Structure formats: structure tokens, C-alpha cells
Amino acid sequence: MIEVTELTKVYGSTRAVSGLTFDVKPGQVTGFLGHNGAGKSTTMRMILGLHTPTSGKALINGVRKQDLRDPMREVGAMLDAAEVQGGRSAFAHLQALAYAGGIGRRRVVEVLEEVGLSGVARKRIAGFSQGMRQRLGIAAALLGDPGVLILDEPANGLDPDGIRWLRTMLRSLAAEGRTVLLSSHLMTEMSLTADRLIIIGQGRLIEDVSTADLLARFQSGVLVRSPHAAHLSRALEAAGATIRPAQDAEAGEEPVPGRPAGAGADARSVRDAGGEELLVAGLTAAVIGDIALANGCAVHELVSRRTSLEEAFMEITQ
Numbered sequence: 402m403i404e405v406t407e408l409t410k411v412y413g414s415t416r417a418v419s420g421l422t423f424d425v426k427p428g429q430v431t432g433f434l435g436h437n438g439a440g441k442s443t444t445m446r447m448i449l450g451l452h453t454p455t456s457g458k459a460l461i462n463g464v465r466k467q468d469l470r471d472p473m474r475e476v477g478a479m480l481d482a483a484e485v486q487g488g489r490s491a492f493a494h495l496q497a498l499a500y501a502g503g504i505g506r507r508r509v510v511e512v513l514e515e516v517g518l519s520g521v522a523r524k525r526i527a528g529f530s531q532g533m534r535q536r537l538g539i540a541a542a543l544l545g546d547p548g549v550l551i552l553d554e555p556a557n558g559l560d561p562d563g564i565r566w567l568r569t570m571l572r573s574l575a576a577e578g579r580t581v582l583l584s585s586h587l588m589t590e591m592s593l594t595a596d597r598l599i600i601i602g603q604g605r606l607i608e609d610v611s612t613a614d615l616l617a618r619f620q621s622g623v624l625v626r627s628p629h630a631a632h633l634s635r636a637l638e639a640a641g642a643t644i645r646p647a648q649d650a651e652a653g654e655e656p657v658p659g660r661p662a663g664a665g666a667d668a669r670s671v672r673d674a675g676g677e678e679l680l681v682a683g684l685t686a687a688v689i690g691d692i693a694l695a696n697g698c699a700v701h702e703l704v705s706r707r708t709s710l711e712e713a714f715m716e717i718t719q
């Protein structure tokens with residue numbers, strides 16, 4: 402469990418983090434999102450006791466990181482995978498960390514296996530790709546088999562296979578009851594990996610929300626293409642739908658509230674502005690299909706149009 406309370410960090414005239422309060426709970430993956438410079442790394446560094454807060458608190462399992470009895474076994478972190486000394490082998494690097502934390506050699510072998518680096522364990526890190534360095538950083542974070550994991554941009558430099566591997570691993574670590582906090586700029590990946598999202602902007606909390614709730618809030622409707630768009634739109638409106646031409650929807654305009662059936666002008670405006678494509682809100686694709694059938698309207702396309710996390714993120718952080 403991570404608890405951040407009224408956390409603030411001021412660097413000279415820069416307020417990097419400002420009165421930030423949120424919890425990161427065990428048993429789920431929590432994504433930490435924000436534009437460049439929003440304050441994510443600074444917050445993570447304060448949670449990890451690497452920076453001192455100007456004010457407020459950041460606690461891991463109820464205490465400050467520096468007050469944890471057995472820090473390596475309680476929290477694992479990866480902040481910057483590029484920081485590692487290149488002259489050593491992956492094995493020697495992890496063994497040195499393990500030794501410092503009172504962790505045995507067997508665990509080094511285990512984590513190398515877990516991150517897929519067993520085959521290159523004796524190779525010098527200097528020759529590692531960025532993706533291999535990321536895996537090594539994740540191995541170091543896992544060394545103490547910690548209950549809390551904090552990873553800054555862990556997917557950086559990983560190929561699609563690596564990203565999928567990381568997602569599966571993080572989700573299974575959370576399913577074991579661990580607390581997992583990660584930042585990433587890869588929005589699609591974040592929407593697949595994180596159960597919950599903490600979104601910050603200019604050091605302040607913007608959203609603390611479940612990924613599903615956030616996406617549901619931005620759900621933009623069902624795209625319908627029909628050669629009988631005018632007739633169909635009247636029938637759908639009669640059933641309580643809100644309709645806007647798909648072209649307007651693409652331009653990000655607000656929907657027009659639902660109107661009564663039989664409005665010829667509405668059908669005309671739909672036809673004029675959007676041709677045969679309609680964006681329908683308020684009814685499911687199944688209900689729209691049934692209404693089309695009942696009204697004898699052919700449907701050539703019927704697609705639930707989900708707003709991506711990237712679109713939702715851009716909208717709420719504007």
C-alpha cells in the first residue's frame with residue numbers, strides 16, 4: 402500500500418508537485434499518467450525517499466521508505482534503467498544488489514529467468530539493448546520479491562513481445578496481492594494493463610479513477626452506416642437516442658440532445674452534414690440493430706465506438 406498525502410515539492414520557483422493526495426492499493430495495477438513535466442518522477446522519487454518532500458507525506462506500508470525495516474523485501478523500484486554500470490555482467494550487477502540486501506544467489510538466478518535474461522546473464526551490460534536494460538531494471542526491482550513495485554516507464558524500449566510479457570507479469574504480480582504503480586506514455590498499453598489510473602497535471606491531481614469508469618465516461622456511442630439514415634435516425638430518436646452526424650463527432654462537437662420523432666429537418670441535417678453515417682448515443686448496438694430491422698432499414702455498418710484512453714487523457718488534461 403502506498404499513501405500520498407498533501408505531497409508537495411518545490412524546486413526554486415518550480416512547483417513540481419502540489420498538494421497531491423492519493424492511495425495506491427494492493428491487488429491491482431495502478432497507472433500514473435501525466436504529460437512531460439507533470440511531476441510523476443518527482444512523486445515516485447519522494448515515495449522512494451530519494452527526494453525530500455517540501456511538505457506532505459509519502460508512505461509505503463504506513464511508514465516512510467527510509468523507515469522500512471527490510472526495504473528490499475518490501476518495495477522494489479525501477480526509475481532509470483540507463484543508470485546501470487555497463488562494465489559488469491547482468492549476473493554480477495544483480496548479485497551485488499542482492500548481497501547488499503541480504504538476498505541469496507538463488508534469487509538472482511530466479512529473477513534473471515523471470516525477465517528472460519538467463520541466456521545473457523554473463524554478458525556485459527554495456528552491450529545490452531535498451532529493452533534488455535529495461536528487463537534488467539525490472540529484475541533488480543523484483544530481487545527482494547517485494548509487496549510493492551514502483552516502475553517509471555518500464556515499457557520503454559521493449560518490443561511488442563516484451564510489452565506483452567511485461568503486461569502479463571505486472572497483472573499477475575498484482576493478482577498475487579501486490580501493490581503495483583507504474584508510469585507510462587504508452588496509452589493503449591496502459592489501458593490494457595492498469596485497473597486504476599492516477600492522472601496528474603502541473604503537479605496536481607486531475608483524476609483518481611478506475612480505467613473502466615474513465616473509458617465508460619468517454620464512451621462516444623455507436624457508429625451506424627445506413628442507406629436509410631434519415632428514416633433510421635427518426636426511429637432511433639423516437640427510442641430515446643441522441644444522434645449526431647459522424648463527421649461532427651469526429652470533429653469533437655457536443656451531441657445534440659434527443660428530439661421527438663418525425664423531425665424532417667433533423668433527418669435533413671444528418672444527411673447534409675454526415676451522409677449516411679450516424680453516431681448514436683444512448684442505445685446499444687444490439688438495440689439499434691433491432692430497431693433498424695423493425696423499421697426495414699438496411700444497416701451496412703454497426704460499430705461500438707470506444708474512446709481510447711489517449712483521447713480521454715488528452716481531453717481531461719487540456
Ligand SMILES: Nc1ncnc2c1ncn2[C@@H]1O[C@H](COP(=O)(O)OP(=O)(O)OP(=O)(O)O)[C@@H](O)[C@H]1O
Binds near residue numbers: 417435437438443444
Ligand atoms: N532536480 C530538479 N530541479 C529542478 N527542477 C526539477 C527537478 N526535477 C524535476 N524538476 C521539474 O519539476 C517538474 C516535474 O518534473 P518530473 O520529472 O517529475 O515530471 P514527469 O511527469 O516525470 O515528466 P516526464 O514524463 O517528462 O518524465 C518539471 O518542471 C521539472 O523541470
